Structures are given as structure tokens and as C-alpha cells.
Amino acid sequence: MNKFDVIVVGAGPVGSTFARYIANEGFKVVMLERKREVGVPLQCAGLLGKKIKDINILPDEYILNEVYGAYLHSPSDIILKVGRKDPEAYVIDRVGYDKFLVEQAVDAGAELLLNHRVKGLDVKTGEVCVGNNSDKIFQGEVIVGADGHASRVSDEFNPKSKSVMAAQYLLDMKKDVFDIDNVNLNVNSNISPGFLWMIPISKSMARIGLFANKDYNGLNEVLKDFINHDTCYKNASILKKYQGFIPVYNSKKKIVKDRAILLGDAASQVKPTTGGGLIIGFECAKMAANTVSRALQMEDIKILNEYEYEYKKRFKNELKVQIEVQKIFESLTNEDLDKMFLKLKEGNAEALISEYGDMDTQSTLIKEMIKNRLLFSILPKLLTRRIGSLWK
Template identity: 60%
Template sequence: MNDYDVAVVGAGPVGSSFARQMAEKGFKVGIIERKKEVGVPLQCAGLVGKKIMDTNILPEEFIVNKVYGAYLHSPSGTVLSVAKKEPAAYVLDRVAYDKFLAEKAVDAGADLLLNHRVNGIDIENGEIHVKDHGTISAKVIVGADGHGSFVSSKMNPPSKTVQAAQYLVDTGSKVFNSDYVQLHVNSDISPGFIWVIPISESRARVGLFADTSYKNLNHILNEFISNDKQFEGASVVKKYQGFIPQYDPKKKILCGRTIILGDAASQVKPTTGGGLLIGFKCANMASDVVSKALDEEDMKLLQDYPKNYMKEYKNELRMQLEVKKIFGAMTDEELDRMFMKLKKGGAESMISEYGDMDTQSTLIKEMLKSGLLISILPGMIMKGLLNLWK
């Protein structure tokens, strides 16, 4: 039996980052990973907001492109163009970055146990049963094992997810403005959307998420690429697929001496499904709480983790859930009308100034104060948004 202060299930970026912090504080840490290789296959668009630099290590070598703005396309082609003077987001080599974070955890002293599949867990007593490898015990167990988390399943009903598909596309010529991502919305996939994330002027990650089958996602992507002139003559280099957890405010993230983090805890933005930045921030929170509980030998202190999480994110995520609901109910005609009113109302400059990939409530507040949203959304929807700040 291996005995640890902390056993982390899952060597993804969030689990590895938490493990590194705990090892740096002098605790004995084990990371239990079912895969033979960290980070493979790629299951992420790899676009993260600039605030990542404030939450985790990110060497320049893992940034494949810096993005300054976005072109937002309505169903009929109205385009909102928004931009920042400084990079607003980074396109990452996620496979290499995930490996790097796991290596940093090992460098700090954590044990990385690859090809270890968990098939049983005692969340109250701190025991993890691993297929063909016996039992691992820990004072604290941390589930960071993704959307289909085995650890979370012992604390919660099955997580709700949506499917995502993505192609790596090469056009063979310089057709993309590499400073801008492109986002396309329509009622068939809303509140999901199609993204075009440039890696260079000739290569891009083109994908979407929606509440439909993977087969249908591929059909939509193929139609989109074949009907868009910028992809004329393009080739699909690689295809990817994955699942995005849906944010669940009722999810239990602490039980006994066990906590969950990242996708396992559905710590994702409801509007985009992105979770890396939130996951990193929650790893920082959890590291502070768990280290204190271990130092003081008082597991009751773990209760500070969900409290701190809700204090930090409750209002922001509630607002994003409301925005997601609004978009999900709109027809193509309503989406087109909204885009046209936003464009005429000066929304491009407002989004450029206040827009943020990760904290969207600031922009919503500014649009409410300016009266722009009042002219666009029906009264009942406006009332719902306003109630979020009461």
C-alpha cells in the first residue's frame, strides 16, 4: 500500500498544477493517471484568456499564437469586430503544455503513476483501489479526472455533458488574420457555436460544441467548411472529439476527506465551456485549504474549499447561465436582429473595452447601464438579468 498526504486522481493540467503546489509545500503527493501518456489525445480548443498568466506557469514556448480580437458572425452574416491593443488570449499547444505541467509536479516531488486505472474508492476513509496495482491510501483525495470523473460519481449523479468536435485545417495559403478568432452562431447549435482559432495565417482549429451527436457535429463542420470561401482547397489534417461538462451549481465538490476539481467539478464557463482558468484558480484555492487542513490535522477545514469557490464564482456563473439560456432560446431571425442592433448601438467599442473571455459580468453590467440591452431584449429577460445583482 502506498501512503500519501494527498492522492490526486487525474494528471490533466488542473490536477497536475494542484499536485505541484502541494509537493512544493512539502507534502507527499501521488498522481494517479489512467492513461499511458499525459495530454493525449488533444480534447480542447486550446484558447485561453490572458489572465492565465496570473494563475499558473505558462512558458512562451507553449504559446503558438497570440490573439487580439474576434469576428463575431450572426446567422445571416452581420459581423461584430472587437479588438484589444494587447493580446486578449493565447492559443496553446495543449498536449505539450499538459505534459509540462505534469513534469513540473514530478520535479517538485510528486509521484506520477501512469497507466493506473481507479476502480474503487472510499471517499470517507481515503482509500483508492487501482486495477492490478492494489490500494493507495491518502489523508486527502482529490478528483481531477475530467468530465467522466470516477471520483465525482461517488459524490454526485452523472454529470451532464455536450459533445465537441474539432478539425485542424490547413488552407495551403495565407487566408486567416492570425490576430483574430472567428465565432459563428445560429439557432441549430445555440447556445453552442462554431469557432475558427488561427494557429497561423494558413492553419486553424475549426470546431464547435452543441447538444447533438458527434456524427451531426461532423456534418455541421463539413457543411461550414465547404460553404466558406476561406477554406477553399483546404485539407483536414486531423480530427478531434471530446466532451464538455455543463456547469452544475448543485454539484457537491467536497465529501469527507475528498474534493473534486476542474472538469470533474464542472468548474467551467456556462457560455463557452472553457474551464482551464477557473480550474487553475480553484487548484490554487484548494491547495491553500488542503495544506492548512493537513498542517492542523483538521479535515473539517476542507469545508472552506466549497465556501471560497462559491464566494469567488457564484454570481459570475449565475450570470453566464442566464446568458446561455437567452441564446439557447433565440431563433436565427432574433439572433440577426440582436447583432444588427448591437452593431448600430456601438457594441463593438463597448465589447472591445469591457469584454473579457473569463469575466463576462463586467460587460453585461456596462451594457445594462448604457441601456443597450434594454433596447434588444424583451422585458421578462431583462428582469431576469437585473435580478442577478439583487
């Protein structure tokens, strides 16, 4: 039997970041990754808010482009332009970055085992069974489930998680056509609860994708239709196609049970409005590592429950606000969305969003919109009160 202080199931960016932190504390750590290669296939838009550099390591070599703002498009193409003078986000090489984070964890002392799919586990005893030609048994004081939206670890103490599908193309225009300083985001009731994005990598290459309550064929139809009807993408070459799943945030999900904790997508630690989860995941990796370290040092596994408490204390309100915003957007028709964009433009919302907007902490902007009574002008009073009540 292979004995470890911590068994990390999944070697994605959040799991490997946690493994680095806990290995640096001197604990014996193993990462069990079901894939044969870390980071592939790409399953992310690869756009990270500027906070990333305060939260985790991000070498410049993995930054493909810096983004300063965005063009927000309504269904009939009413456009809001928002942004700042300094970079607000980074377009990154996610595959390379994922590999880098795993290398950092290994350099810190964590062991990496690829092609190791977990078949079973016991959250009470810390046993993990892996099927890889012949069964292997691993024993850990703590099991960390960082194994994505369909987490095998989460299934031990939660109902099956819900998720929505995402699809993305890598486009090559063969010539300079893109404004590399801005992303483009399109909202439309036909792709609820998600949106469509265009993220420039360079003046000639971009990632274009969306997530919605559709299957992969449905997402492909929307993407192809969008490309075919926008003259900007005339003669575009599709270099690669990607698909993946985004977990639906679940406030009732348990993230600690006996010797097991959950991290990242496995814990549905994602923004309900955008589906992004790396920033939250990285913060939680640090939070979890601190808690696991204390539990191991004190030889008291009950200390793990503090991680769930700290997580909810840090993110509960923010995620509640984002859930309400998402519900409102899901209820709007395309006509409603166009009217909302017009009122936002008339209400000088572009300046307000540019000043208070944040990719990762959206509640700050919502508070300002309530304070400036801008929300009252674009939403029914009942919905505005519902959002406002979250701070009472």
C-alpha cells in the same frame, strides 16, 4: 499499501497544477492517470485568456499565436468586430503545455503513475483501488478528483454529470489566408447551446470546431457543411480530427465530501457560455491547495469544507450571470439572433464590447450593457430584468 498525504486522481492541467502546489508544501503526493500518455488526445480549443499569465506558468514556447480580437458572426453573417491593441488571448500547444505542467509537478516532488485507472474509492477512509493488471490499493489523507467530466471520484457523492460533445479539426490551407490577429465565432440556433469557432494558429493553419447538443456524427456534419460552404476554406486539408466532452455547469454539485474534493471538469468548474475551464480550474487549484495544506497541517479534515465555501464566494455570481446568458441564447431563433446583431451594431456595441469584454469575467460587460440600456434594446424586458436581478 501505498500511503500518501494526497492522492490526485487525474494528471490533466488542473490536477497537475494542484499537485505542484501541494508538493511544494512538502506533502507526499501521487497523481494517478488512467491514460498511457499525458495530454493526448487533444480535447480543447487551446485558446486561453490573457489572465493565464497571472494565474499559472505559461512559457512562451507553448504559445503558438497571440490574438487581439474577434469577428462575431450572426446566422446571416452580420459581423461585429471587437478587439484591443494588446493581446487578449493566447493560442497554445495544449498537448505540450499539459506535459509541461505534469513535469513541473514531478519536479516539485509529486509522483506520477500512468495507466492507473481508478476502479473504486472510499471517501471516508481515503482508500483508492486501481486496476492495472493486478489491483493496487492506495491510502491518502485527502483524495482530489481531477479526473474530468466523467469523474469516478465525483460519482461517489454526486449524480452522474451531464455534458455536451465537442468536435474540432486541424486545418491546413497550404497558403496564407488567415487573419492571425483575430478568432472567428459563429452563433446559430442549430448548434445551441454552443457556437462554432475558428482559431488561427498561423496564416495557413487553424483549429475549427464547435460544441452543441449533438452526437459526434451530427457535429461532423455541421463542420463539414460549414467548410464546404465557405470559400475561405476551399482546398483545405483536414490534418487531424478531435472530439471530447464539455461538462455542463451544475451549481448544485457537491465538490467536498469527507476526505474528497473535486477540481476542474470533475467539479464542473467551466464557463456556461463557452465551456472553457482552464482559468477557473487553475484558480481553484490554488484555492484547493491552500485549503488542503491547512487541513493536513491542522490534522482536521473538516477544514476541506472551506474550499467549497471559497469557490462559491469567488465564482457563484459570475457563473449565475453566464447561465442566464446561455439560457437566453438557447431560446433565440436565427431570426432573433440576426435582429440582435443588427441592434448591437446600431448601438455601438462593438466599442462597448472592446472596452469591457473579457473572455473569463463576462459579468462586467453585462453590467455595462445594462447601465447603457443596450440590453433593453435587444432583449425583452423580462429577460433583461432577470439578468439585472442577479446583482440585487
